[in-house]
Amino acid sequence: MFWSKKPEPKPTIYAEETCSSCGERARRPFEERDHVYEHGGSCKKCNSSTMITAVYGEYPPEKT
Amino acid sequence: MTDFFSYLLQLGGLGESGEFDPSNPLMYIYIISLATIPLFMMYGQRMQGKIVLGEISKSLVKLKGMRDNARLATIEYVKISLPQSTDPAAKIDKFLEYFTIMPVDIDPSGLVRKLGHVMRTKDERMRQEVRKICPGVSDYEASKIENMLEAASALNMIYKVVRHFYLMGKRTTSVYVLVQLQMVMPILLEEADALKKAIGTFQKGQPIGDGIGPMVVGKMMLGREKKYAAKETVYAQGEHKGRTLYFLKAEGPAGTVGRPGEAIQRLAGDLGIKLDAIIMIDAALKLEGERTGDVAEGIGAAIGGIGVEKYQIEEVATDYDIPVYAVIVKQSILDAITVMRKEIADSFDKVTETVHAVIEDKTREGQSVMVIGVGNTMGVAQ
Numbered sequence: 001m002f003w004s005k006k007p008e009p010k011p012t013i014y015a016e017e018t019c020s021s022c023g024e025r026a027r028r029p030f031e032e033r034d035h036v037y038e039h040g041g042s043c044k045k046c047n048s049s050t051m052i053t054a055v056y057g058e059y060p061p062e063k064t
Numbered sequence: 065m066t067d068f069f070s071y072l073l074q075l076g077g078l079g080e081s082g083e084f085d086p087s088n089p090l091m092y093i094y095i096i097s098l099a100t101i102p103l104f105m106m107y108g109q110r111m112q113g114k115i116v117l118g119e120i121s122k123s124l125v126k127l128k129g130m131r132d133n134a135r136l137a138t139i140e141y142v143k144i145s146l147p148q149s150t151d152p153a154a155k156i157d158k159f160l161e162y163f164t165i166m167p168v169d170i171d172p173s174g175l176v177r178k179l180g181h182v183m184r185t186k187d188e189r190m191r192q193e194v195r196k197i198c199p200g201v202s203d204y205e206a207s208k209i210e211n212m213l214e215a216a217s218a219l220n221m222i223y224k225v226v227r228h229f230y231l232m233g234k235r236t237t238s239v240y241v242l243v244q245l246q247m248v249m250p251i252l253l254e255e256a257d258a259l260k261k262a263i264g265t266f267q268k269g270q271p272i273g274d275g276i277g278p279m280v281v282g283k284m285m286l287g288r289e290k291k292y293a294a295k296e297t298v299y300a301q302g303e304h305k306g307r308t309l310y311f312l313k314a315e316g317p318a319g320t321v322g323r324p325g326e327a328i329q330r331l332a333g334d335l336g337i338k339l340d341a342i343i344m345i346d347a348a349l350k351l352e353g354e355r356t357g358d359v360a361e362g363i364g365a366a367i368g369g370i371g372v373e374k375y376q377i378e379e380v381a382t383d384y385d386i387p388v389y390a391v392i393v394k395q396s397i398l399d400a401i402t403v404m405r406k407e408i409a410d411s412f413d414k415v416t417e418t419v420h421a422v423i424e425d426k427t428r429e430g431q432s433v434m435v436i437g438v439g440n441t442m443g444v445a446q
Contacts, residue, residue, distance in 0.1 A: 011405070032269065036271055036282065056408070
């Protein structure tokens with residue numbers, strides 16, 4: 001219905017990982033126990049270990 | 065009666081002949097519309113009161129739902145964290161009713177010290193209660209539960225205060241009480257909604273918007289030895305373009321704001337570290353129309369709360385004649401206590417650049433600067 005309330009946008013939570021040797025940045029969906037500045041996973045490019053450098057929520061772009 | 069009608073006709077100028085014409089339907093509409101005036105004069109306020117009461121009642125139902133959901137979410141989380149324990153509902157309900165009595169302010173001398181004492185006692189009591197509710201959990205888990213309980217407690221308080229004024233307005237049929245409540249209701253609902261969302265964020269241990277300060281300083285601390293500064297607060301030493309830097313933040317990734325005021329008193333006072341500048345990085349509430357994640361620079365102690373920490377930092381700065389610079393990241397109350405928005409995380413590089421620019425601009429080589437990351441460090445290590 002045109003008068004019904006628009007559903008509230010929900011953010012998608014990402015964890016951003018940065019490779020400690022090649023500096024490659026990649027993001028993936030957030031998992032519990034992901035903490036910023038703690039060990040992430042391994043780099044897809046050079047297989048070195050990565051560090052989580054940010055955890056953030058991204059909202060869908062607003063329709064104009 | 066005819067006199068009355070002729071009087072009406074004179075007032076309204078109805079009827080070309082100037083006489084009452086019963087066949088004209090407009091005449092009756094005119095009479096009815098005039099009759100409603102005394103009706104509204106007598107009962108208008110009561111009718112307005114009923115409408116306002118209805119609107120507040122709807123908002124109150126919403127607030128009750130938020131309060132109950134927050135309570136349930138906290139109980140469920142404690143049950144999941146400690147599957148072997150007894151039902152924590154009664155203990156959590158007791159916790160939600162805790163209150164703090166502020167010290168007397170008719171004699172303002174030494175008030176901040178008393179306030180600090182009361183707040184410290186409150187914090188310690190809260191921590192003890194959390195430990196009683198869930199014995200044996202890690203500090204990290206305990207901090208998550210503590211933050212959830214605080215949000216649930218704030219929601220409970222908002223609900224109870226609104227209910228109080230609603231019932232008082234209803235009992236006294238005072239439209240003035242009700243209208244005042246109706247005016248602040250959108251702001252209260254916005255705050256309650258932020259608290260409701262914050263519970264989910266704390267439950268998952270995600271960094272919140274307020275954590276941008278600790279996030280910037282945490283990066284600066286990486287790979288350096290972290291030392292005890294005050295309860296739940298750590299510091300590290302570094303260097304930038306010939307200046308000695310001291311980084312200070314709450315100890316993450318637990319959800320705590322630490323005690324930066326006490327820490328700076330200890331470092332500058334007890335340990336005798338000579339500081340030439342203090343730079344504080346914090347989240348600040350944006351004004352409507354401002355963009356989330358905008359970075360601004362200024363002067364003064366950038367720290368929220370009841371004022372105790374701010375007072376302690378200002379005392380040290382004044383006693384040792386240390387200029388205090390502030391770098392803030394703008395955000396709304398909702399952004400500050402819910403998961404960090406991308407726009408805020410994206411401001412990271414700009415904040416770091418601004419801090420470095422302030423260091424280079426305001427101090428000379430060989431001088432010392434304290435960089436404080438102010439805010440809740442939930443989900444942010446160092």
